[in-house]
Amino acid sequence: MASHGIKDRVAIVAMGCTPFAEQWDKGLDDLIVEAATECFADSRATKDDVDAYWLGTAQGGMSGITLARPLQIDNKPVTRVENYCTTGSEALRAAAYAVASGAYDVAMAVGVEKVKDSGYQGLNAQNPPMDGTQRTLTAAAMFSMVAPAYAKKYGVDPDTMADVLAEIAIKNHYNGARNPRAQFRREVTKETVMKSPRVAGQLGVFDCAGVADGAAAAIVVRAEDAHRYTDSPLYIKALSFAAGSGAGLGDPEYDYTHFPECEAAAIDAYAQAGITDPVAELAMAEVHDCFTPTELVLMEDLGFAERGTAWQAVLDGRFKLDGDLPINPDGGLKSFGHPVGASGLRMIFEAWLQLRGQATPERQLTTTKTKALTHNLGGYPGEMVSFVSVLGTELD
């Protein structure tokens, strides 16, 4: 039993990402075409070079044909994958492993979600026929139980806790305001965040991720072939994945102040990448800030802060653009938006831009560090899937 990883064996050589927005005038196929077209334009690879495709979409369509039809791909291996909100990351993981195995030379991962056609706010799962005993709670309600549990465990008074969560929203909106592809490009004040209507528990509208349509894409090749396709590849240092058994929901030991699946995925990813001090070694991290308390807890699960201290680190501004470790420099789910199947690849797209110096100047990080982390989760506290990648511009 081992998780060996594929450090420095596979490189990302091209990426594309549509703006994430309420794209009433674009369908699923349009989003796919636009992300893929930008991706091909970004590299010397052409559609004919791609040997195999993985499409990540949670609810956009069934089977690989959902990708093959809009891109007009004939008789190639095209596979649709789904793994809750980590769907986009899973598409990349499959494509990278396919190339690392030697089965293919060039593989492409595309993630897409057309959320805004449902006619409902938020995300809505389509479930198979069931026995009617399942929870019908929103994700917001499940995650809303994290904040009071965390505050109680670590003795953070309610007003301070509200400040901490507001700071996370303010930071991500600040970053998103500097990103032309983000859904919400407006800074927000503490007052706006705190006075927003409650959705679930103490969580207000501004504690929740944006819901947007969008797509993102990446092309991967073996590391030794990378420079055939681009002058500045991004090498995959680690791809880890952990699925919980759902036992947390029924485990009296579980206290809603941490996500064991995320911690497990981070430990595995750091081992694969050889990272021992993430804050010192990472230039930035994109994390799954579906709700503000989620980002708070992730700072500890991913080892960016000691247990019980992330709230203070947030107040100290350590995760801002100019902090020790900038978190969600692109605005995160909070302000970039969350088209489920695309989000994992969108996170990697920000690492792609930042590490290669291509982010818009207002948010471009100035750092000599060469590695970035993305973290993507799906599900709920107690019943979660989690993905972590580490990417870098240099071969170790």
Place this chain on the structure above:
Amino acid sequence: MRGIITAAGYVPYRRLETKDVSAFFGSGGGRSTRSVASHDEDTTTMGVEAARRALRDGIAVSSLRFATPTPAYVDKNNASTVHAALRLPSSVGAYDVGGSLRSWTGALLGALDGSGQGLVVVADVRDGLPTSADESGCGDAAAAVVVGEGTDDAPVIAELIGRSAATDEFLDRWRTPGDTRSRVWEERFGETRYVTMAAQAFAGVLADAGIEADAVDRLLIAGMHPRAVKAAGAKLSGGRDVLADHVTPAIGQTGGAHPLLLLAAALEEAGPDETIVLLNLADGADAFAFRTTDAIAATSPVDTIADQIATGATLPYAKFLSWRGSVTVEPPRRPAPDRVSSSAAWRNEDWKFGFVASKDPATGAISMPPTRVSRETGAVDEMVAVEMADVLGTVVTFTIDRMAYSPSPPIVFAVVDFDGGGRFPVELTDVDAGDVAIGDRVAMTFRRLFTADGIHDYFWKGRPIRSATSTEEA
């Protein structure tokens, strides 16, 4: 001699102050209170709750009869749902009885005349148009009795000593299938008929029991014609103080549930050697005479009808109207739930209807819903079933979901740790959003979550324990 072995009632938590009706409409209402079934209750779920209380001592039954004029389903047998929630053996027959206000009588007689120990469950949800007399004067409730010969462990507490019937065809109150409101003929005709029939049935039951009227200690009169009930009481009591009824003024006339609810309430109070006559006025009159036995002194009812009446909480009239479907309020903008799969529900009957979890014999860990594989040892199919419906729990944390679909938003949702092990995140009911706290004690209750494509989704919720003498001390 056959008789009552155990009896219990169920009164839903909510109350309507009927003065709120006239405050809202400028007419109608009254000065009384009535019980109101929650938006997630129907006659089936309330019947389950009454039967759970009647069977609390682990009394076995060989038949189940469920009588209600307001069934959750027709064609489909509601008694089967009650049977599933009570975890009765498959060999126990379960039957719905009729749809009239008199049907319960047939159910009770069938059980009394039969063999073995029969469970009779009655329930009713009484509707009426806004401002109507029925809306204010009626209530919602359920009751359950077990009848039989009795055993050493479960003796008869009230022997049946007489009975009589007086049947007459006359139209006083009627409702066509599909209607939620009843219609009534002018009062005086019904009053005249009912008082006559009541006297006939009363004389019949005294003769059958071989007793005189002055031997009656408690005279319980139920009926949906208030004037007739009052007049019959005045006539048959002979001016003696035998008509004490603390139930009807507090919760209203609960229709098909009322006779057995009154009987159960009387048995909660009665001592040995009391003679109780139960008289019901519905398209004629039926009368039963019981005499309590020494065994009744040894019973100590928990979660009594008196307790349940005392712990009710007021429901705003506008909420009542929306729960009853008189007013449709804007739902959360989320998709309505899909209908339940019949085959999936059947496969998971023990969990869905019985709230039966699995326990890992290796570790003692309880899984809700049940699992086949041990988390610790990986052993497959070595779990043991563990019944959780009567296990109490404590709120570990909770949240209010303002966006999720619910027939009555917002959803109050809590993570509950059960006494003796096991945790389950569950919706709370009979609670206001601002009225829940970490550490609250909860009991499980059988409810209807929603209805889709005409299919009711039954499952369990948690309800706060409020009464000092309720299940907490059981």
